[in-house]
Amino acid sequence: MAATPDPAILSIGRALPTNYVDQETLTAALSAAWAEQHYNAERLDQIHRATLVSGRHLALPIDEYAGLGGLRKRSDAWLRVALDVGERAVRDGLARAGLEPRDVDQIFFVTTTGLATPSLDARLVNRLGMRPEVRRTPIFGLGCLGGAAGISRACDALRAWPDAVAVMLSVELCSLTLQREDLSVANVVATGLFGDGAAAVVLGGGARAVPRGLPRVVATRSVFYPETEWVMGWEIVDDGFKVLLSAQVPDVVAGHIGGDVDRFLASLGLARADVRHWLAHTGGPRVLEAIRGALGLPEAALERSYRSLREVGNLSSASVLFVLGDHLDSGEAREGDVGLVAAMGPGFSAELALLRW
Amino acid sequence: MTRAQAAVAAEITQMVRQELGWTGDPPPADAPLAERLDSLHLLALVVAVEDRYHVVLTDDDAAAARSLADLSRLVVERAPVERLPEEASP
Numbered sequence: 001m002a003a004t005p006d007p008a009i010l011s012i013g014r015a016l017p018t019n020y021v022d023q024e025t026l027t028a029a030l031s032a033a034w035a036e037q038h039y040n041a042e043r044l045d046q047i048h049r050a051t052l053v054s055g056r057h058l059a060l061p062i063d064e065y066a067g068l069g070g071l072r073k074r075s076d077a078w079l080r081v082a083l084d085v086g087e088r089a090v091r092d093g094l095a096r097a098g099l100e101p102r103d104v105d106q107i108f109f110v111t112t113t114g115l116a117t118p119s120l121d122a123r124l125v126n127r128l129g130m131r132p133e134v135r136r137t138p139i140f141g142l143g144c145l146g147g148a149a150g151i152s153r154a155c156d157a158l159r160a161w162p163d164a165v166a167v168m169l170s171v172e173l174c175s176l177t178l179q180r181e182d183l184s185v186a187n188v189v190a191t192g193l194f195g196d197g198a199a200a201v202v203l204g205g206g207a208r209a210v211p212r213g214l215p216r217v218v219a220t221r222s223v224f225y226p227e228t229e230w231v232m233g234w235e236i237v238d239d240g241f242k243v244l245l246s247a248q249v250p251d252v253v254a255g256h257i258g259g260d261v262d263r264f265l266a267s268l269g270l271a272r273a274d275v276r277h278w279l280a281h282t283g284g285p286r287v288l289e290a291i292r293g294a295l296g297l298p299e300a301a302l303e304r305s306y307r308s309l310r311e312v313g314n315l316s317s318a319s320v321l322f323v324l325g326d327h328l329d330s331g332e333a334r335e336g337d338v339g340l341v342a343a344m345g346p347g348f349s350a351e352l353a354l355l356r357w
Numbered sequence: 358m359t360r361a362q363a364a365v366a367a368e369i370t371q372m373v374r375q376e377l378g379w380t381g382d383p384p385p386a387d388a389p390l391a392e393r394l395d396s397l398h399l400l401a402l403v404v405a406v407e408d409r410y411h412v413v414l415t416d417d418d419a420a421a422a423r424s425l426a427d428l429s430r431l432v433v434e435r436a437p438v439e440r441l442p443e444e445a446s447p
Contacts, residue, residue, distance in 0.1 A: 040407040040414075047400070185401040247397030 005206035006216040007158035007166075009151075009355070012325030013093025013200040015085040016057040016312065017173075023048055023055050023192070029062055030180075030191060037183050047185070048192035052285045052306070056195030056313040059173040065180070074240045078114030078176050079123075085198040086120055086171045087127055093167065093200035101128035105164035108154050109138045110146035110317050112234075112346075113172045113241070120171060143232060144281050145345030146170060146317030147199065151353055152220035154203050162205035171198040172316040177234075177241040186245040193284050195313030199321035213331060215339060215355035221264045225256060228348035253283075253344055254290035261295060261340065264352050270338065277339030277355070278302060279327060282309040282319040291342070317345070333357040358386060358426055359433070364444035365410075366429040372405050386426040410436035 021029075027048045034044040059081040060068070068074060086109075094101060107130065109121035116123070119138035124130075135157070142149050150168040158166055174194035179187055203217070204210060231252055234241040246252075265271055272295060280291050282305045292302055299306070304323045308315075315322060320343045333339065339355040358366065366386055390399060403414050406428065412435040414422070422428040433441065 038404060038408055039411050040404070042413070043404060043407070185397055185404060189397070245397070 004159075004162045006218050007155045007162075007206055008204050008208070008210040008214055008216045009324075009328070010099075010202045010204050010210070010214060011093050011096035012321055012328055013089045013091065013096060013202070014197065014322055014325050015088035015092060015199075016197045017059050017081060017085055019058040019061050020055060021058055021062050023053055025062070026056065027192070030188075033180060034183060034188070044188060047188050050285070051189070051192040051313075052310055053193060053195070053313045054310050056175070057197060058175045059196045060175070065175070065178065068176070069239065071238070071240050074176050075114060075116070078173050079116050079120070081173055081176075081196075082111070082114055082116075082120055082171045082198070083123055083127065085196075086124055086169055086200075089171070089198040089200040090124060090128060090167055090169055093202040097202040099165060099202065101130045103165050104130050104134055104167050105161065106135045106137070106154065106157050106166035108150050108166065108168040109136070110140075110142060110150040110168070110170045111172060112141055112143045112146060112316055113174055113177055115140070121169065124169070141346070142317060143345035144283065144314070144316050144319065145343040145347070145349055145351045147319065147321040148281070148341050148343035148351035148353055149222065150317070151201055151203070151217065151341065152222065152351060154201070155217045155220055155353075158203055158205040162207035164205045165208070166203045168201040168203065169198065170200075170318040170321055172196065172318050174314075174316055177243070179237070179239060179242050182242060187243055190243045190245060193314045195315055197312060197315040197318045197322065199318040199325060201321060201324075212335070213333070213357070214328070215333065215357045218354045218356045219264075219268055220351070220353045221260075221267075223256070223260045223350040223352070225252065225348045225350075228252060231348040232346045249283075250286040250290040252348055253287055254294045257291055257342065257344070257350060258294040260350050261342065261352065264354070265340075268354060270354075272296070274338050275340045276337045277327060277333055279320060279324050279339055279341045280305045281343035281345075282306075282314050282323065283344070284309070284314060287344075317343075319343075358429065360444065361433045361441065362426065362429040364442045365432045366425050368409070368442055369402075369406060369425060369428060369432075372409065373402060386429075387424050389423050390425065390428070391423070406432060410440045412436050
């Protein structure tokens with residue numbers, strides 16, 4: 001009996017909130033609060049410039065953040081905007097794949113920036129008119145690795161249902177977690193780095209026809225790093241989520257990613273030299289340098305990640321999907337090419353996916 | 358280290374403990390700070406020192422101030438007298 005082909009990525013839809021603000025304006029908006037608590041007014045600007053981010057799309061108009069106190073207001077805003085950008089991302093992805101909402105058999109939803117029950121995927125089933133039989137899998141808390149992990153989990157399901165269509169939606173509204181009163185260095189770095197956006201990966205099971213030029217997901221791997229819970233995460237406070245961000249994130253990444261990638265590739269009979277397309281989570285400048293250094297890659301290999309970071313900031317789980325979507329749009333890959341999707345996040349963990357065109 | 362620098366170094370050690378949550382032994386005055394504190398903690402320390410002593414530390418200053426002794430010397434040279442601890446007064 002012939003083996004069923006691997007699941008394929010059919011398209012990646014993307015949506016950003018309409019409120020775009022350049023980095024200088026964002027820094028200026030925070031500067032008054034910074035100057036009230038800190039002597040060196042230039043320091044905030046230095047920290048924000050070091051992120052390389054030139055601007056971000058925000059869930060709300062910038063002057064509405066001052067009134068965003070309390071978990072209830074944050075959650076209300078998150079749900080309203082997440083539904084909007086999530087719906088737009090799914091519609092964009094399905095349109096690109098030539099599919100309709102009723103064609104979707106599985107919907108996966110990842111986020112780390114907001115909570116809702118029923119979860120966002122349930123509300124989108126109603127909004128989009130998906131079939132009642134659609135299987136829903138909401139996943140919360142994977143942080144920046146959620147996009148890559150979501151692809152992996154969707155592929156797991158598609159290997160069980162090779163005729164099915166899955167949508168894996170990531171929505172992250174990082175700006176709604178901003179703690180305005182917290183002017184700690186970790187929080188200020190986060191205010192300079194993270195942005196808002198949504199991406200929807202449409203995947204088809206291996207038994208479905210796949211148009212030329214689209215990659216199949218040959219294999220995936222999760223790697224958990226024991227006793228590294230302190231590296232990154234949220235502290236849940238009365239006012240919402242407060243970022244926990246260790247400066248050692250780049251060191252943890254640098255210490256693991258090379259070996260993780262090599263072992264994953266070796267298990268598939270491949271080596272780094274076989275990978276033509278590197279699709280990495282954008283992280284921040286130091287994380288990208290850590291990935292590049294550990295894998296011995298030229299700067300150009302991660303140019304899409306750097307560009308995404310500059311243009312929209314770190315979108316947490318959606319970032320790697322924006323990078324992958326940009327790559328698919330370019331049509332750069334040729335038949336037989338191998339690509340590697342890599343993302344890291346709270347746990348601390350890595351998620352890898354090998355693509356073949 | 359002068360008496361003034363020692364007084365400032367003692368205060369900075371307290372700041373490292375209280376504001377950065379440092380729980381280990383205090384770093385020796387001449388030990389490289391970068392070996393004891395990660396980059397975010399170092400940046401947080403620089404911000405705390407600027408706030409406490411009303412000094413501005415440039416990137417060059419931060420690179421030159423490798424140890425607690427270096428940082429204390431810089432603070433004593435730059436800070437307004439009224440921002441220094443009483444023990445540091447001439």
